[in-house]
Amino acid sequence: MVGEVRGMTSSAIVEKLDAMEKEEGSLPSLLQFYRELARIQARVGQELKKPDPGFSGEEILQRTNEGKPLVAGGEFRFDWPLLQRTSQDIANLFRKYANLFNNAPEEFDRLTEGVLTPDAVKAWYEGTPLSPADGISEALLRDLIHAAAKPFLANYSETLNASIDQGRWRRGYCPICGGNPDFSFLSRDNGARWLVCSRCDTEWLFQRLKCPYCSNTDQKTLSYYTGEEGPYRLYVCDNCKHYLKTIDLRNTKTEVLIPLERLFTLEIDAQARDYGYSPCE
Ligand SMILES: [Zn+2]
Numbered sequence: 001m002v003g004e005v006r007g008m009t010s011s012a013i014v015e016k017l018d019a020m021e022k023e024e025g026s027l028p029s030l031l032q033f034y035r036e037l038a039r040i041q042a043r044v045g046q047e048l049k050k051p052d053p054g055f056s057g058e059e060i061l062q063r064t065n066e067g068k069p070l071v072a073g074g075e076f077r078f079d080w081p082l083l084q085r086t087s088q089d090i091a092n093l094f095r096k097y098a099n100l101f102n103n104a105p106e107e108f109d110r111l112t113e114g115v116l117t118p119d120a121v122k123a124w125y126e127g128t129p130l131s132p133a134d135g136i137s138e139a140l141l142r143d144l145i146h147a148a149a150k151p152f153l154a155n156y157s158e159t160l161n162a163s164i165d166q167g168r169w170r171r172g173y174c175p176i177c178g179g180n181p182d183f184s185f186l187s188r189d190n191g192a193r194w195l196v197c198s199r200c201d202t203e204w205l206f207q208r209l210k211c212p213y214c215s216n217t218d219q220k221t222l223s224y225y226t227g228e229e230g231p232y233r234l235y236v237c238d239n240c241k242h243y244l245k246t247i248d249l250r251n252t253k254t255e256v257l258i259p260l261e262r263l264f265t266l267e268i269d270a271q272a273r274d275y276g277y278s279p280c281e
């Protein structure tokens, strides 16, 4: 792995949540849901073969210079039967924890009827409309694809991550899959800012004072909030009105798993919305 945060695998998440449960007696239902999801993703990850990147060093350099992700739109290859089975397991899990979502109960019944298509997965990957089946909202279908595609994309990330030239990339989107960041961290050694991909968990180096969503560098419209104590920061941009949650690893003592930090900081999301900012989907 590149960056500071190690062991960002689904199995590590399961282990950490098991340990939390042991220590605290029980887990809130959101974390129980997430643990079950991570179990499915870990199992699928183990079934996957290493993808063949098929890139020469020269091609990687060229793509980096051109700002083209290594697995650009149209290049995401997946084992459809396995992805379909994964999405079925996850649809059942969504139905079991339907009370965590804001969707109508009937939607979950529909979702478990096998409504995912390869075209919908491709549309999701390329950021085009999904045209969901009747009775299913686009948002819920997106959540399902996001969860089901994760182990497939993480597999690409694990294989290709080391070939990214961090000094050269520095773009607002993921060098592997082109996804948006939804979290960032300041590294423990020198406080450099790394962004984390919402889709594949790839980490990449980025400017400290620049908005990854609109490339704004005007310091008058960029700022961040910190809590009284603790390692979290909320970066906001008044140009595009998006926000980014950040953890300063120089202020953490224990091992940090970024995918879990997304869930541990839901209060910061609420705060950001109160201030008038929205996440970049
Ligand atoms: Zn990515």
Ligand SMILES: [Zn+2]
Pocket: 211, 212, 213, 214, 215, 216, 237, 238, 239, 240, 241, 242
């Ligand atoms: Zn912005």
